[in-house]
Amino acid sequence: MLRNGLTLGATATLAALMGTTALSAQEEETITIGGLATLEGPFAAPGEDGLRGVELAIEEFGGEIAGHPIEMITASSDGNPDVALESARRLVEQDGADIMIGPLSGSEGIRIAQYAKEQPGTTFLNGGSAAIETTLVDPAENFFRFNTEGAQWTAPLGEYVVNERGWDNIVIVSEDYSFPYAQIFGFMATYCEAGGTVQDKYFTPVGNNDYSSVIAQLPLETGEVDGMYVVLGGSDAVNFLSQYAQMGGQLPIVGGTNVTDQTVLTTQGPARELLPGILSSGPVSDNADLEAWQEFVQRYQDYFGDEGLPSPSLFASNYYTNTKAALLALQEVEGDLSNDHEALNEALSNLEFTSPTGPVSLNENRQATAAIYINEVVEQADGSLALEPLERIEEVDQYLGLGREAYMELGLPSRDNPSCPS
Amino acid sequence: MTLRRLLTVVVALVLLVYPFVVNSFWLVQIGGRTLGFGTIVLSLVFLTAYTGMLSLAQMTVAGVAGYATAYFTAPTGGVGLELAWPVALILALGLATLAGLLIGLVAVRTRGIYTLMITLAVAMAFYYLTLQNYAVFNGFTGFNNVEPPVIAGLDLGAPLPFYYLSAVLAVLCYAGVRHVVRTPFGLALQGLRDEPQRLQALGYNVPLLRVLAFGLAGFVAGIGGILNLWLNASISPGSVALNPVIDVLMAGVLGGIGHPAGAYVGAFVFTIVDNFAIDFIARERFNTLIGLVFLAIVLFSPDGLTGLVRRAWARWAGTGRRRDDAPDDSTNIGK
Amino acid sequence: MADAAVKQEEALVVEGLTRRFGALVAVDGVSLRVAPGERRAVLGANGAGKTTLFNMIAGDLPPSEGHISLFGRDITRLSPQKRVLEGVRRTYQKSLVFGGLSVRDNLYVAIRGATGPRLAIWRRVETQPDRDGTGPLAERVGLADRLDAPASELSHGEQRQLELGMALAHTPRLLLLDEPAAGLSTRERESLMAMLADLPRDLTLILIEHDLDIALKAVDFVTVMHNGRLLAEGTPDEIAANQDIQDIYMGKHGQ
Known part of the structure; x- marks a missing residue:
């Protein structure tokens, strides 16, 4: 043989x-x-x-x-x-x-x-x-x-939602693997620092179709919770947003970088109505000059x-x-x-x-x-959705501006790390 | 008999000389993988050929050994407990055997397609466990940078030592299976395959035999699982997902699940197709090609490539020379 | 016959043995006493409950009610494997041999089953000392020249001989033969009869047989079952002379 x-x-x-x-x-x-x-x-x-x-x-x-x-x-x-x-x-x-x-x-x-x-x-x-x-x-x-990597993309956003939007209590819905951990890690590093707290994190497997059990635990409107940080990609994002919209969910949404990817922004159906106004961050912005x-x-x-x-x-x-x-x-x-x-x-x-x-x-x-952009999803004149830059943060480095030592102290991202100290 | 011996010598020579005629890709990715993956397939072929039971959980059992080895030799992110490697390997093989026994216990009352389904269910349950459990399996990420030990300055992870390690373990497993089926235990297994009711009436504990067969298959799969782990230097839920689970069955059927040699033949052909099909066919059709090769073999030679070779051999031997009248020493029983 | 005291010398005592399958009562309160060394036939039409009775004695089926004792020991709750060690052996209506193994290996599996250790894994069978036992065993059932043939290549008659050989491995005390002559030619039947006649006299033998001639010739005593119950017992001569039995038995069977 x-x-x-x-x-x-x-x-x-x-x-x-x-x-x-x-x-x-x-x-x-x-x-x-x-x-x-x-x-x-x-x-x-x-x-x-x-x-x-x-x-x-x-x-x-x-x-x-x-x-x-x-x-x-x-x-x-x-x-x-x-x-x-x-x-x-x-x-x-x-x-x-x-x-x-x-x-x-x-x-x-x-x-x-x-x-x-x-x-x-x-x-x-x-x-x-x-x-x-x-x-x-x-x-x-x-x-x-x-x-740049997943944490760099989201680090500026955490600070931004606390300081500019005044949200200091959110829930997180995320896929369960290394990239979303990194995104949450970057986001929370500055979010917690700025005084925000995370009420709960919900992790779902990649390729999940049915989000009803997660949605059942989520608030549908603002109240105690100010908003929701969604770190899902591709069809996962579309499925989740569709199902949340169908349940009448109206919580303001901050997205991981993939949530406002072109593959999601071009979707039709129930998810579409939730998309305008979503905040996200990442290395590109459609309307950046x-x-x-x-x-x-x-x-x-x-x-x-x-x-x-x-x-x-x-x-x-x-x-x-x-x-x-x-x-x-x-x-x-x-x-x-x-x-x-x-x-x-x-x-x-x-x-x-x-x-x-x-x-x-x-x-x-x-x-x-x-550089990293903080973006907002906006409706264009032709009805399509695009990322409008709200801010451009220059030279975001691997240590998220914390310096090597402080950053290394945070440890590696996982489901439980980081958690905002209360 | 002399031909059999000749074949053994040829295979041994090829295994020895192989590293010196190929590049590192062929040495590790084709050679090493064939031997490690083939050993996992061997555990399936052992079950099927000698006990008549099919299992889809052999990759899962291999995964148990792989995860255990990783857990005990390469802790990552607070998950794991570093032990001396001999202890880790003994534990890993012990756990794989235990996993085999447990799967045997679950499957012991089922037959045929039901065994297949229940073992598949076990395999998928394990996959989701590894995906969602962080305390032991480290979730989606699993374990990275799992290197084989360095023994007396010899790095078993380097291509040549790793190849020979794989070859030695594969040969030992193969010889072990050939040995076991000729022991009283092995004969009883074959009795179990042919007429379990009869075996019971002769005083054998049939369910116990089935469970033990699964345990032994688990041990063999565990060895393959450790080799597979070292080949990839890592393990994650993707290593025990549906695809690899099915691959074991595919390779087994390709090679022929009636004879232990079929395991390695199947693993080799599977590895080749897996690595080179993409050169001949657009990648979207890649899985289609694997499916077609599989279908062709099942259609034209239900006992796989080894069956094809054996029949061709029998025909040649039958027409070319007078058949030896002395009955064979029944050493190649195994259907 | 229904003496309550279990005498030590009885080989097999069956008392009030009953087996139900849902509403169906396959065996209904059957009691038997078989003396050591006795040759006993169990006769009856299809569905009379003969094989179910065998299954219970051999341990393949647990009885719904009743007791079984072997040489004074209650074996009702014993597993089939343990009963083999106690000396109970059986054959099946259909030939059940290990087709993928040679005749020698078939017999060797039987010898190991009766003596153990059954799960030995270190030494190959070729080097096991008790493997020599397969030769004489094959000789007893006329398969000495077929030792190396795969069992699947044996003729039907030879397979029945092999089954008998497997049942005779080691030292059985109670042999249960379920229609040993089924499907055999006249000549094969005769040689089977001879083989049965050659069995050691201390071996207790119970056989189920459809063929009245064989049954009556080979045994000392006959039990007739009908619809799960014991219909009659007696010597072959008495049974042969009993017109009721002849009618019922032949009537059903002759169809």
Whole structure:
């Protein structure tokens, strides 16, 4: 049996070799970029859009850096860290990717960052994943994240709702995994500090369809509770909001970053009526007067036309940003990958550039520091919904402005951490 | 018999030489995974071939061993209790065996499709438990950075040592299964498979035998589960979700659930398809391809690839040479 | 016959044994006494309750009422496995052999079952000393030259022989044969009769048989059941001479 496998393996290797030879007609060696995203399962659409971001960045550089042709190969995951690791191993160890871009979801990212340690000869850049631990806990030397993560996105919002809206008692409804924990973590870090309290947290499994048991425990109107912080994504957000609206729920809503994603804002049906007025925060804002973002949107629309989404998603932007960082650094070192990418990794660590969401730089953990928007969902003239920027907070760093020591004292996010001290 | 011996030597040689002709991807991701995952499949094949019971909970039992190993060797975020690795591994295998026994207890009065359904229910219950329990399973995140031990300077997590570790454990499990089925206990299991009523009338405690078979299968699955854990360096609810649970059955049927060798053949083919199908087919059709390969095998060779090979072999041996008149020493009983 | 005192030397005493399945009473207050070494036939039409009676004696079914004792020991509540250790063996109406195992392994499973330890896992059967017992056992039931054949490849007659061999493993004290001659050719029946006749005289034997000729030839004493009850008991000659029994039995059976 193993003999068969070897033949198959040889065929695959041969195919890969042939691919390489065909492209290296030019004098310099090809540099291979491996794109890893969720092309199966519930995050398939964001995954595809993420890879569009990679493609767009490579295209922007004309497909080559300092004479080195850039080849893009891709592999798929389904959101399961085991599968992401398997695909990453394939891209790196079998297909010989020099630079990895990915993965998309939080827990996958933690896994891939650990894998990076096993592969010092490959440079890893994050795709869209935004879990805190990836670049905080024992970070890998060759893993770079040029996008901000889940806690950074929400940190400014906690303070904002207390100070600007006067809400100091809320309930939280959230999916039960690492990314929402990070969002709650960031939110509560400043919310509690500003004097807010959390009445209760309700966690539901990812992909839940029936929220009636949670909704039964929620207040329908303001009273003792001022508002509700909802950290759900995609169909979970739509299902929850629809069911809450149908029960006559009217609590003001603050959303996690995914609640005001385009996939939710374009929904029809009962959830739609709850959407205008929702506050949220994140690295992008539809109506921000930011040249870099508009340029990016234009480039995206020109290149993909009808094949892409009407407007690039956050994932396209994050994958694009990370790929662009890799290419800029490659340009700086003229494609020098010698000595386990020493020069490239050095260049990446010191790189500062303007991403679609504004200036970005890395800290000592190779985690991005960048601007965050506080947004409100508004109805546009044409009836569609968009994010209107209320505030732009510059240079939100990994430690949420608390400083490294104070931040590390908070511990890692979980269901119970943090909790506002009363 | 000499042919059997020859085959053994060839397999041993291939296992030994394999690391020196492949890259690290083929060594770990294909080789290591085939051997670790194959051992989990072996536990299913053992149950099916020798006791006539099907179980969908073998990945779950493997997960118990994986989680236990992670819990006792790689505490994370306040979850876990660090122990010396030999103690941790003994505990992990003990818990996997116990899990097997408990599943056996639950399934002991059921047959056929009902066993399948009840073990599936157990598997899904365990999946949701790992997802929602934080005190022991650390919820959605599970355990990351679970590294195999370093023994006397030898890092078992490095590709080559890990491959050989997997190979040795897989060979031991395989040989163990082949041994057990030729012991009085193993014969009784096969009696259980053929005529449980008869076995009872001969003085055997049939329910106890069934439960013990599940326990032994749990032990084997536990070994596979630990290898799987180390391969991924982590474990999370996704490792014991519906997909991997079904994968075990798929690999078993692919290879042939009538013979223990089928477990590894199935695991190998499954791993190959899993890793390379994406090169030949659009990713949206990826699961369709796996389904079609599965269907084709079930349709054309109900006893899987090993059955196909065995029949081809029998035909060749039957026409090519006069068949040996001396009856086989009945060592390959197992249907 | 209904002497209340249980005498020590009786091999099997069954008292007021009853089994109900819902409203149906399959066996209704049956009492039997079988002496050690006796050959007894239980006759009766289909549905007379013969097999149910066997199931209760062997422990496969718990009785609704009544008691069973074996050589003076009450075994009513004993598990089937324990009864095997007490020396009770049975065969089934349908051949139940382990098709995936060789004849030798079938017999060996039987020997182990009667002697233990049944769950030994360290040594292969080839190196187990008591495996030698399979040879003589096969010889007793005429399968000495078929030891290595898979049981599934045996003819129907050979499978019945194998069943008998399995039931004879170790030292049975009470042998319950459920229609041992069913489906056999005339020649096979004769050799079966011979085998039964060769059984040690201290072995107590109860057989269910449809074939009156066989039954009456092979046994010392006959019990006739009808609709779950005991209809009559007597020597083969008495039963053969009893016209009522002949009518009922043959009438039902002859259809």
